[in-house]
Amino acid sequence: MTNAPSHRPAPTIRLVAREAGVSQATVSRAFSQPELLTPATVEKVLGTARRLGYVPNQVARALSTGRAGNIALILPDVANPFFSALMRGAQAQAYKRGYATFLGDSDETAHLEDVLLGKLAAQVDGFVLASPRLDEPLIRKHAARKPVVVINRDLEGIGRVLVDTGPGFTAAVALLAGLGHRAIAYVGAPRSSWSSQQRARAVAAAGAAHGLSVVQIDAGRPSHEAGRDCVAALMEAGVTAALAVDDVVAQGIMAGLAERGLSVPGDFSVVGCDDIIAATTYPPLTSVNARCAIAGANAVDLLLNGFATPAPPTASHVITGELVIRGSTGPAPAQAPARTPARAPAQTIRASRRPSAKARAPAEPDPSSRK
Amino acid sequence: MTNAPSHRPAPTIRLVAREAGVSQATVSRAFSQPELLTPATVEKVLGTARRLGYVPNQVARALSTGRAGNIALILPDVANPFFSALMRGAQAQAYKRGYATFLGDSDETAHLEDVLLGKLAAQVDGFVLASPRLDEPLIRKHAARKPVVVINRDLEGIGRVLVDTGPGFTAAVALLAGLGHRAIAYVGAPRSSWSSQQRARAVAAAGAAHGLSVVQIDAGRPSHEAGRDCVAALMEAGVTAALAVDDVVAQGIMAGLAERGLSVPGDFSVVGCDDIIAATTYPPLTSVNARCAIAGANAVDLLLNGFATPAPPTASHVITGELVIRGSTGPAPAQAPARTPARAPAQTIRASRRPSAKARAPAEPDPSSRK
DNA sequence: CTGAAAGCGCTTACAG
C-alpha cells in the first residue's frame, strides 16, 4: 500500500532555507516566532516560502513540540440533529482558535467510544466527549491521560458543559397549566440519560406545583418512530398534552396524532426539546432551546483554555435552555381525545426506473435521537 | 501555552524495548510486521507493551512512513441532513478500514474549503470533498498534491461519486402525470449546483414527455424558509404539484401550504429529494432517495482503494436514487388551489424563567440545505 | 538577530 506517488512531495523547510539563503532555524522562526527576526528576514523567508508553496508540516511540528494542534469530538450519532448542531458549533470554534477537529461517531456504543479515545489520543491535545455512553471509570481513565471535557454528563472533577433544560420544562408546564391542561405526560428515554432525568424531574415538580396529574412514559430509544408508537399510550393515559425528551420524539408524536385524525394544538398540545428542527415542523413546535451549538463551542473553549494552565479542565459550565413558544401548544380541549384507532400508516413504495414498483423498506437509517 | 503537565507522558518504544530486553526495531516490528519475528518474541514484546500501557505513537509513525492513517472530509454544512447522513456513512467506512477522519465544515464558502484543504494536507492521506463550492482550478491544484475524491461534482480525471437523482425525478413526474396532474413546478437552487441542474433537466424532460406544463422556480438558498416563501409563486403559477430540490425545501412548501389552509395531498402534491427527513414529516414525503450514507462510504472506498495504486483515484462512481412513494402525493384536485392569502404565521415567543415572556428571534441557525 | 545541532518517536533498508 503505497501513497500515490503521482502526487509530488510537499516542499520542506530545508528547501526553503536553501532557496532563501538562511538556516532551517530561521525558516522555522519566520513562521512560529517572527518577532525574533528582522522584518526583512521574515519577509524574505515568507516570500520564498510562498513562491515554493511551502506549508509547515503539522505532523513534524507535532512530533517535535508535543502539541498536535488537533482536538477530537466524540459523539453517539452525527445524524442526530442535536449532535449535528453541537458539532457545528464545536468545529467552528476549534477552527477559529487554530485547531483541527477529528470526528468520532461511536454509533451509540460505549465500546467504540473507548476505542476511538485510545486511537486518537496521540494525535490530539484533548477530547470533547458529548453525551458519553462510557461508564465513569473508563472516562476517568482517559481523562487522566489527556484533557477531556464532557457535555451533558455531570462528573465531578472533569471539565463539563451541562445544558440545563429544567427551567425550560418548568416554563412549559406552567404554559400548559395556564392553557387549562390538567393531565399531561412526559415522554422520555429509557435508561435515563442525564438530560432525560433532568427533564423528567422538572416536569414532575412543576406539574405538582400546578396541581396537574403527570404520567411518565418511556419511549425506548428516542426516535421519530418511538414517538409515534407511544401515542396509543398517551390516549390511554387520558392526557391532553405531552412534553417529549426531544424534538424528534415530539415530531413523531405529532405524526401519530395526525394518523388518528387528531389536530395539534386543537385536540392535543405537544412540547419538544432542542429547538433544532422545531421551527420546521407544521405546526411549528413549541420547544425548549438547548443551545446545542453554543454548548459545543463552550466545550471547546473550556478544553483549549485548559491547555494554557497546568491543571486539566475541571470547571463545570452550565447553559440554560429557554422555552420557545410556537404553534404546537394551545388551550386544553373540552375533554381528552377519544381512543381513536390509528388509520393505516401512509403507504411507502419504492419505485425504480423500471415500471414495476416494488415495496421495500428504506435503506437509510432513521435519524434517531438519544442524548 | 503548555500541554497540561498533570497528564503523564505516554510510554515510548524505547521504554518497551528496554523492559523487554530487545531493540526498538523489534518492538516496532512486533506491532507492524509480527510475521518477521518469532512468535515467542512477539508475545514477549506485546506482553510488556500491554503491561506498560504502550500504544504506538501515530504521529511519529506518520512522520516516518509518510502515511498519516487519516483522511479529511470537507463539506459545506454539517447541520444539513444530507451532509450529516453522508458524513455518517463516510466516517463509519473510514473507521472500518482503519482510518481516522478529520471534519472540515466550510460554512458554505469556497475560501474556507481552500484553507482547510491546505491546513490538513500534511496530516491526511487524502480528502473527500462533498459538493465543493471551490472553483475547478483550485480543486485540481489540491488534487495534484493529495488524492481527492469529490461528491456531486463532475470533474473529468478526478475521482468522484455522483448521485444520479435524474431517474428518480423522472419517475416522480410519471407518478404525478398518472395521478392526473397537468401543471407542475420544479423548485430549485439558484446558481444551479450540479445536483439541482440535473434534477431540473429531468423534470423538464419528463414533463415534456408526459405533455405536462412545467414551470421552474428558483427558491434562492435552499432552506425551509425558502420553501415556504415560494408557495405564493406556486399558487400564482397555477400548478397542482411541486418537486423540490430537497426535502428541507419540500417541507417548507408543505408548511406554506398548511398556512394557507391547503391540505397535502388533497389540494396539492409535493415531492422532495434526499429521503433523510422525508419519513418524519406529516404527511410523510414522497421523495427521491439520494443514498447519502452510501455515497459517503463509496467516496471513502474510492479514495482508500486509490492509495494501493500508483495513480490517483480518477474513476467516477454513479449511484442512482430511486423514488420512494409516501403520503404527500395524490390525485390532482379538480382545479388548481385559489390564491388563498396566508394566515399570520404561528407566533414565536421565547420565554425565560422569569414571568415576563419576551419575543426574540431564535439563536440557532436554521438547518438549511445547499448541495 | 542567526546558525549548528540535538531530539521528538517511530520505521526500515542494511548487515549479520
Added chain:
DNA sequence: CTGAAAGCGCTTACAG
C-alpha cells in the same frame, strides 16, 4: 530472526 543506525520535518535550547 534481530540489531545498529539513519532519517522523516520540524523546534528549540545553546552559542555566538
